[in-house]
Structures are given as structure tokens and as C-alpha cells.
Amino acid sequence: MTTTIDPENLPFISETSVSVEIETEGMTLNIGPQHPSTHGVLRLVAKVDGEQIFNVEPVLGYMHRGYEKLAEVRTYPQITTLVNRIDWVSGFSNEIPFIAATEKLMEVEVPERAKYIRLILTEMARIASHFVFNGAYPLEIGALTPLFYAMEDRERVLDLIESVTGGRFHPNFNRIGGVKPAAGAGPATKKDIQDLPAGFYQETRDSMETILKACDKFEDLVGGNEVFIARTKNIGVLPSEVASAYGVSGPILRASGVKFDLRSTTDYLPYKDFDYEIPTGENGDCYDRWFVRLQEIRESAKIVLQAIDAVPSGPLQAKVPKIIKVPEGECYVRAENPKGEMGYHLISEGGLGPYRLKIRTASFSNISVLPWLLEGVLIPDLLAIMGSFDFVLGDVDR
């Protein structure tokens, strides 16, 4: 349901034609690691003339935990616990590409039921991540109430994830070869099967209904508001060539008009069995980036609704040795993370842990385009554009 006010012919309130006659020397403003709206510890050193910025230089590394080095001293089951802490807003979907890469190297066939459960939980993680964006972005622009409504709806999805996996942010539910089969390895705990709990289907259907209603509420409350449109329309327009040259992926690339979604091209999860559209924006400004993510919540809710009815029965995990040694080989698997393309380049030399694990995160490339995009922009727009990129510092600094 598009908004009642069609975005084309609503004229832009004002254009920022700030003509500088008075010669004022620039000021370097540290939008520093400690700032209310840098989504974490990102520091922007901005050369500012009055309110207009003419050069922004992000300083990274405040959140660098050195995951690629840690991965080399960990065994494969331990890395999944490490990896879902990269983008902590969408916990579950970080593990998927790594597990898929290991399974590909070990040539393990994942049972259907495990694939469907993984798909349902990934789409729920996407809904949770996009709700955080839906709550935090209006906050950047000054509206305080959408945050509370977004967090309330997100609570529903997190409770569902917790009822299945036990953890809300860091579910750690994926095992190589499938999903966590049982609570333990002893005679009694082996029988405590970690399958979907009773009443899960009914609860998910109710939650998805309320989430679809919440999306319409957000469309009126945030998208319809003229002040929001004035603050986000035609601001931070990112052409698609620049986006792909910098490796910007995910909702931001789709907002620039590129209809490219890794869910439909690679088959790391059975997305082919469901029909869903890929929302794209027209002119790649902040409004489109916000609107594409709102549509994606709707699509994910639809996918989950279809997926619950079609979950096949069967084992939860394929036959996998207790001590996992991945045979020699090298492969790169990428997945559609809520923030963009997340990929793992896994080089294994047959040891207990990988020889080298390159983690390609979405937000790192997404914000590498910011210095180009923030030339000559006013400070409030800097925050509107940065907010629309929905990055998480763990994702950026790894």
C-alpha cells in the first residue's frame, strides 16, 4: 500500500543553495566516537564551514575485535559462536554463510527441515534488524515516538527466536550439517530434541499479522509526515554506478534502483520455493532507503507465513563426525544479510580450524561511500544520510 501522498510531485521544501560570500575559515568538527547518533563508536572528522561540510574522513577501529585472527585459533563449532557477534542486530543471519561455506567444503547434504527452520529464523532476524532501523532512523531526524513502537513489535519477533533457539541476539543455533539437534550428548539430554516448540506455528502467524499491521502504522506515522518527507526526499542521492563501484550492497543498492537480491540468485537457503518481490527505490535518496526496508519487512513477513505451512518433517542434522575436520579446500559463500551482502572466504587446510577466514561484511563497504556522498552537505543532512545507511559498528570494524 503506497503512501497517500505520491512522492514525485511533492516539491522539495527548499534546496540548499548556500552561497558563501563572507569568507570564513573552516572548522574541524569531531563527530566523535562519543556522539548520540553514530550508531556506535564511529568517528567522523568533518571540515565544516558554518553548517556546511566540505570534507568528511571516517576514523574506524574503535570496535575492531580482530575476528579474522581469532578465527585462526578456534575450531569450527567455536567460530559460529564468534561469528554471530559481528552484526549483533541481526544475530542469526551472520552464521548462515559461514555454515554454508563449511558444509560446502565438507560436501554435507543439509536435511530439508533444517533448511526451512534456518530460513524462518533468518527472515525473523531480518525483520528484527529492519525494525531497529525503523525505530532509530526517525530518532536521527528528531521524531521520538516511532522508536518505542518499533521496539515493541521487535520484541514479538525476538521472543519467537528465543523460544526456538534459547538466545535472542546470539542464538548460536546453527550446527555444521543442520540445526542444533539435541540439548546435549548424554543419554538423557540426547532425547531433549531442540525442534520447534509446541504452539510455535500459531504464535508466528499472530505475530506476523501484527507486524504487517505495524508496517502500515509506520507508513502513516513516519512516511506520511511532511516534515519527514522534507528531511529525506532528494537527500543523499546515491547513483547505482557509484554504489557498485564502492561495493555498497543490500537495501541501499536496491534503493538506488538496482533489482539485485542475493536471496534469489544464490541458493544457500530454499528461497526458490516461495514467491516474494524485491522492493526497489527510484532515485536512491534517504526516503527510498527507508521505504525499501519497510517493504522488506512486509516481504519477510510474507515469506515466514508461507514457510510455516511448508516445513517438511525429517532429521534436524545430517550425519557429522563429533570432531569436525574440514577437508582441504577454498570457497566463498555470500548471503543476503539485512544490511547487505555478507560473505565468508574460507581457506581450510584440513586442520581443526580454518587456515584463513576472510569475513566480507556489508556495513564496511556501505560506509566507504560516505566520504563521497557527504560532500557539501549540511550537518543535519549528514545525520539523515548516515542514519539511512543503517550500519552497525561491529559489522564495520569486525
Add this chain to the structure above:
Amino acid sequence: MSFGLELAIKVGVIAAIAPAMALALTIIEIKGSAYMQRRPGPLHVGLRGLIFPIAEVIKFIQKEDIIPTKADKSVFKWAPAYIFISVFGLFVIIPASPTLIVRDLELGVFYLMAISSFSTIGVLTAGWSSANKYSMMGGLRAAAQLIAYELPLILAVIGVVIQAETMSLVGIVEAQKEWGVPFVIAGQGVAFVIFMVAATAEMMRVPFDMPIGESELVSGFLTEYSGIRFLLFYISEYINLFVMCAIASTLFLGGYHIPLLPVEWVNFYGPLVLIGKTFALAAILILIRWSFPRFREDQLQNIAWKILIPLSLANILVTAVMKVVF
């Protein structure tokens, strides 16, 4: 009664009413916004949170009042006083009934506009003297915004003055009583909207709260203030809200007058009616605060200079023509 005693009583009454009204509006805003966001708001303070503002006042008084080393000490210390004085000054001309008024100035509206532009100095000095880039930008934004919205505020009121043919607020309310219909219906509806928009900008409330833009400027010119100085800013913000809504209801909604009630007891129901109308207006402003994002300051200037001022000039023209015709 000698003038001194009368003056002392009046100042005493105002010194009691103004903070009480500010605390009442604070609790309405905090509890109201909490319920709007489906959370209970402050609960454990006492009486299910209703005495929260008193707790806050005490908290701010006993908090340490930090003055940054590089700040311009004397200017930094005096900044909150300017705003406090300008906001208190406005109480002089608000009529709770034809006699219940500090002083019914002939040039009431003129006095009103002069005093209300005094707070700009307070905000600018606060921003400039805190030796902090963010508060300096907040101060400059505030100065530009307050000056830009001074004009529509004044031009909107001129329409009312033409229609009521007097500048004294009691006279304006009497004119509305004689017209039988409050001015907001009798031709001054547009002026009322302009006045409310300009008043929101004067009070630096959302959607015009760029000077205290939390997500951009940390908290604008208030960044370096703490302790009792921050309390002065905080209380004067809510007194400003009360005063502006009181003036709006006096000029446009008929102040202490209600058509049905008998005129003799105006001294009794007058203040209640005035406070009722003021709190209604304040409630609308509170609802606006929690459902709007924030403008960018160049959009804000555009709205002031390109929409509000031409509109208010047109309104004056129409009122003048109507005055001549009827």
C-alpha cells in the same frame, strides 16, 4: 494599600503561580508522552510518579553546577538569568479577569513583543560562552531561529489588535465578549495558526528544536549546563510554554471569558477558564512534540520568511479591509 505592598503581593502571587504551572505542565508532558509511547513514565517517585517534577527540581539543585574551564565564566553564569527574566516579565499583562491582572498596560501587546524577544540574548550568550563547538552552533541556530520567528509572531498579533482596536489585553478580551465570538472564529483563524507555529519556534519545541537538536548537536546550547543553571533553563522552558499558551488563549480564544456564565463572578471562574484553555493548547503542543520529526534550519528559515510572513501580512490586509467595510 501603598504601591510597595501591592507590588509585593502581586510579585509574590506570580512567583508562586509560575513555577507551579511549569511543574504541572512538566508532569503533563512527561506522563502524557510516556502514555503516548505506551510506557508508564516515572512511577516510583511517589503518588505513582505525580510528584516527579519536585523530585527533579531537588535533584538539579543538589547536582554539581559545572562550569567548563575555558568557558567565559561571567557570561556563562548569567545566561540562564536572561531567559528567566524575559519569561517572568510576560506575566505582567496576562489577565485572569478584568481586575485580576498585575497591571493592565495600555500598550499590553507592544510590551509583550518587546519582552519576549529578550530571551534571544540569553540563548546566544549561553551558546557562545560554553566554549564548545556544538553549543556554539546551537546558540547561533537559536539566534537565527528566534529572530526569524519574531516577525510572524508580531504580525499575527497585529491582526487581532486591529480587530479589537486596543492594545491592552483586557480590552481585547472585552472586545471578544462584545463580539460574542472568540477571535479565532471571528476572522483571525489564520492568525491563530501563524501565532501557534511561531510560538512553537519561539519555545524551540519540536518540530523547530534545532538549537537543542539532541541527535545532531548533543543538546545544543544546553550541552555544558548542569545543576541549578540547567534547572533555570528547564523551568523557564516550561514557563515559556505556559505563558505563550496563556497569551494565545487570551488573544484568540477569549481569555477568561465564557459566553454562558454570569459576568459578576468573573473573578472566581476567570482564572480557571484561562488555565483550562491554556492547558488545552499546551496539550496540543505536547502531542505535536511527540509525533513530529525536526526541520532542517534552512527549511525553517524558508517557512518563516516565505510562508508565515507573507501570510500574516495578507491577514493584516484582510482584517484592515474588513474593519473598513463593517
Add this chain to the structure above:
Amino acid sequence: MPKFKLRIPGFLKGMLIVFLNLFKKNVTVNYPFEKEKLTPRARGVIALDEEACTSCMLCARQCPDWCIYIEGHKELQPPSRPGGRERSRAVLDRFDIDYALCMYCGICVEVCPFDALFWSPDYEYSEYKMTSLLHDKEKLNEWMETVPEIQPLEN
């Protein structure tokens, strides 16, 4: 002169939504007085069943954070059948989990081959001093009561 196209002004609908939310029930769970219903699989704390543990050190090895410390020794037990030889049995001296380091990943519970470790959703064990987050085996045994039974599953 930018003009506002006022068909159904968006901000009025926005204000209506915020106004209607005024009358809806509050969502907050008032923590100390009302407690949120926990899902039985929530990973709150790890409980240890002391008899079952044979100090095989598998969980201490697999723990990514190195936060499980185990010491045990061997003991001779009286023979089960009269005349049989004594059986040597590993006895647990010390089994500490340092919850300051633990990241609740659950590898230890999964790896334990003797049903000694269980998850319990209880979470109210915050401390004033970080060192007292090191739970010894008596404390871990206490958590055993809070471990829920096996929950019914979807068909």
C-alpha cells in the same frame, strides 16, 4: 514558494496514531513487581549435576572463552559385586564456571557426554563484585532445581 499539498495531511494521521496510542495498555513489564514469562529454552545459567560429572574435561576443552576450571582425582571404590576388584572412579574436586567470561554459547552443555550440564532460564544472579560471578560446584548444583523438564514439540 513551496506549497503543502494538503489532501489528507500526513502529519494529522501521524498525530491521530500517537493520540490513539494514549489509550492503549502500557507495554512495559514493571520488573521488580511483575516478571516476564521466560521461554523454557532461554539460556540463563548453566546447572551442574555433580554425580553425573566424571571430570572428563571435554567441556573445559571446547569452551571458546576458557571459562570452565575443573580439578578431579581418582578414587578407589568398594567393588560393586562381593569379591570383584575395586573400581577406580574419577571424583570431582573443583568445577567452576566464571560467568564474567562466559558468553552463554552452550557448547559445553552440548558436548557433555554424561548429562552433567543443563541450561536453566533463571537469570537473577547478578553480583556486586565481579569475582563472585565465579560459581563453584555447590552453587551450580543449586541451579539444578530451576532446570525445566523437556517441553512438548510441534508435531
Add this chain to the structure above:
Amino acid sequence: MDQSENTSLLDSLSSNFPSTTNDFDTLKIFVKEDEWVQAATKLKDEYGLSFFSWLSAVDWENDVSVGDPPKENVQPSFEILCCLSDTSDGNFVILSTTIDKTNPIINTLVNVFPGASWHEREAYEMFGISFEGHPNLIKLYLPDGFEGNPLLKSYELLTREVKPWPGEVDVEPMPESDEEIKGDDEQ
């Protein structure tokens, strides 16, 4: 995997580039060091692989002080990987070249893909590889006073040395414990 079906890209690539491998559905092209930039521009212009995914390096070393050494010993060198993809049907190619460790210099891809600058800065500070012609080759993540290149295999992890491993077995292993547990060597 759809990657392996579209053989059109595979055979058109293998015609132009000598050694392309496609195991585990990862299309990998080996190029000599000096053809690095031309290969990238060719891939970008002719094959439409205009999406710059990532660029990184691998430190091939025999005596490693961290993790497990490679299976058969390998000639010590840096392997530089650069992944390019297209934004239509999602196939990707990994461009790879090896440079020796004595003087690790390779020319930069910034003029072909502006997005490469941060990835190259990261490889510079993590491996010590310097990129010829990079506009501002300074540290990206690490604080200024940090010496050493962390991702080199010779760079040990300090905390693992300081803290004794709690998995130390001071009680004799269980008599009937199966072989696998014993084989679990120390990390």
C-alpha cells in the same frame, strides 16, 4: 548451485585467462603480478563485473605460530584476492595473484574501483603489503602507536600465552574414553 550452471561465464573466462579453477562453485582466476590492474579492468568492462565485493590477502607460511600449519609445505608468499561480482544474476569471480614476502608491493586498484581504497588500507596494516599509487595509505583500524602486522601467521596472540589453558588434563584421561577425544590436540 547456480554458479556452476552458467558455464557461459566460466568458459568465456577460461579462454582469456590461462588458469581458472571452479571447485566448490568459486570461480577463481590466477593472474601474474603485473597484469593485476589490466585483469581487473578487463573483468569490469567486458564481463560486466562492476560490483567491487572485497579485496584481501592470505599469508602462506610453513612454520605458523598460530593455528595449524598448511598440509603440504608451501612456498612462503602473500596471495592477494579480489572478489568482483555483477549486480544482475549474482555470479562472482575471485581474482588472485601471489607476491613474494621479501618486498610485498603491488599496484593499487583505486583508479579502477574507488571502493578498493579502504580494503587496501586494511591489507596494508594487517599484512604489510604496500599498494603502489594509493592516495592515502595509512592505518585503517589499528591505533597509531601499534607496530607489527597482526594477520601475519608469525604474529602470536598474547592472551593465549599468558593464561594457562583450562583444558590441561591433570587427571588421567578416562580409561574407556574413545580415541577421538585423545586425538584432540592442544590449541
